[in-house]
Amino acid sequence: MTEAILAKQFAAATNAKQEIEERQRQKAADRKAKGIDWKPRFFTDNVSPAGNPELTAEGKAAMQRLEKADWHLEPSSETGA
Secondary structure, three states: OOHHHHHHHHHHHHHHHHHHHHHHHHHHHHHHHHOOOOOOOOEEEEEOOOOOEEEOHHHHHHHHHHHOOOOOOOOOOOOOO
């Protein structure tokens, strides 16, 4: 690939990342304004001694399904997606 193509793809990726981050900031502000306490769906707030994030029960169930090549994931109760 030429440098021009790579630069264009890098710029597009940067723009997409910034859009995602802005949506996340807006959702966080909306939750805060509504007094909604958000918690991660698949991870706890704890980290193992080895530095790995700890999974919630739903996170463990999702990992078990993935290990069996079961890609089905129930929609999020918060977003419906």
